[in-house]
Amino acid sequence: MSVSERDILAAMSKVMDPELHIDLVKAGMVKDVRVDGDKAKLKIELTTPACPMKGKIQADAEAALKQVPGLKTFDIEWGAQVRSAPNAGGQAILPQVKNVILVGAGKGGVGKSTVSVNLAAALARDGAKVGLLDADFYGPSVPLMTGITEKPVSPDGKSLLPLEKHGLKVMSIGFLVEADQALIWRGPMLHGALMQLVRDVRWGELDYLVLDLPPGTGDVALSLSQSVKASGAVLVTTPQDVALADVVRAKQMFDKVHIPVLGIVENMSQFVCPHCSKATPIFNRGGGRKAAEMFSIPFLGEIPLELKIREAGDAGVPVVISHPESAEAQAFTAMARNIAGRVSTENMRVAVKLPVIR
Numbered sequence: 001m002s003v004s005e006r007d008i009l010a011a012m013s014k015v016m017d018p019e020l021h022i023d024l025v026k027a028g029m030v031k032d033v034r035v036d037g038d039k040a041k042l043k044i045e046l047t048t049p050a051c052p053m054k055g056k057i058q059a060d061a062e063a064a065l066k067q068v069p070g071l072k073t074f075d076i077e078w079g080a081q082v083r084s085a086p087n088a089g090g091q092a093i094l095p096q097v098k099n100v101i102l103v104g105a106g107k108g109g110v111g112k113s114t115v116s117v118n119l120a121a122a123l124a125r126d127g128a129k130v131g132l133l134d135a136d137f138y139g140p141s142v143p144l145m146t147g148i149t150e151k152p153v154s155p156d157g158k159s160l161l162p163l164e165k166h167g168l169k170v171m172s173i174g175f176l177v178e179a180d181q182a183l184i185w186r187g188p189m190l191h192g193a194l195m196q197l198v199r200d201v202r203w204g205e206l207d208y209l210v211l212d213l214p215p216g217t218g219d220v221a222l223s224l225s226q227s228v229k230a231s232g233a234v235l236v237t238t239p240q241d242v243a244l245a246d247v248v249r250a251k252q253m254f255d256k257v258h259i260p261v262l263g264i265v266e267n268m269s270q271f272v273c274p275h276c277s278k279a280t281p282i283f284n285r286g287g288g289r290k291a292a293e294m295f296s297i298p299f300l301g302e303i304p305l306e307l308k309i310r311e312a313g314d315a316g317v318p319v320v321i322s323h324p325e326s327a328e329a330q331a332f333t334a335m336a337r338n339i340a341g342r343v344s345t346e347n348m349r350v351a352v353k354l355p356v357i358r
């Protein structure tokens with residue numbers, strides 16, 4: 001029995017992307033199908049190299065191909081092509097950036113910068129082209145957390161080259177102004193400075209630009225979020241009720257400007273004693289998940305309160321790079337893949353008018 005390309009496509013159209021809820025053929029993920037007698041070759045192009053569902057898609061695709069009558073062997077080449085946010089193409093401000101991911105928090109100190117840095121590093125480790133922009137003028141921690149001490153240079157007196165470290169392109173308001181100087185600026189001046197930081201940096205082509213927002217729900221965070229036409233926002237909280245009240249406000253802020261909230265990350269979830277392995281919920285636990293349920297938005301993961309995370313931050317090497325096998329690095333990696341998956345779903349939902357499935 002001879003096998004045709006159509007048989008291969010028919011098999012692939014039975015495999016669903018578990019996040020997009022459409023089949024691989026409809027999602028445009030099956031490419032370069034070639035059949036030679038009883039052998040087939042094809043390429044499956046995921047919507048992100050940080051796909052959280054790759055294992056399942058791979059198992060389902062292989063199972064479907066094994067069912068094709070007459071097919072003896074097959075070879076799947078795996079690739080990834082990050083798609084742009086539907087509104088990204090029109091934005092003159094960041095034309096080569098496919099997706100801007102905002103990282104926000106209702107208040108300071110909940111670990112927004114730690115999450116931003118590890119999110120960016122985890123996406124880059126998975127193979128994506130990633131930039132990290134620290135717009136937190138209250139306390140720009142990205143220079144410390146990435147270990148960058150150099151200042152950015154301007155080859156033409158107009159634009160700035162981002163600094164490169166840990167596989168990331170990095171820019172921070174902290175590279176350009178002294179902390180006390182930015183603090184005395186008021187709304188329009190601050191907004192102008194931050195927009196310059198977004199606009200005048202030569203990011204080049206990026207799959208994701210992770211933008212560490214100033215904490216809170218003030219005008220600066222709001223207008224910056226609007227100007228960059230983000231794919232979505234990640235909200236960081238600690239599990240306590242007091243932090244969650246701030247998350248409610250942050251969610252309302254993003255709703256007001258029609259930026260999809262990709263989900264909630266709960267940081268400092270619990271502390272596991274390295275000596276006796278007893279877990280202690282220092283800031284309580286489970287509040288982030290509860291808030292996600294309350295808003296019907298995804299819960300993107302919980303990050304433990306862990307000495308290694310703080311030490312890695314202070315040492316300028318994100319924990320996903322310094323200790324990639326550790327439980328805390330894996331928590332960040334799972335979170336990053338969930339976020340990348342949500343960005344793909346949002347992009348695809350608008351592109352092919354998928355129903356909203358949470």
Ligand SMILES: Nc1ncnc2c1ncn2[C@@H]1O[C@H](COP(=O)(O)OP(=O)(O)OP(=O)(O)O)[C@@H](O)[C@H]1O
Pocket residue numbers: 105107108109110111112113114115136138139140141215267268269303304305306307309310311313314
């Ligand atoms: N999960 C964690 N485990 C241990 N330490 C953490 C964790 N998350 C953050 N920290 C530490 O807490 C401090 C504050 O974190 P971070 O600067 O990321 O917070 P932030 O919300 O960005 O604060 P700000 O709004 O002031 O910039 C840092 O020293 C960081 O290393």
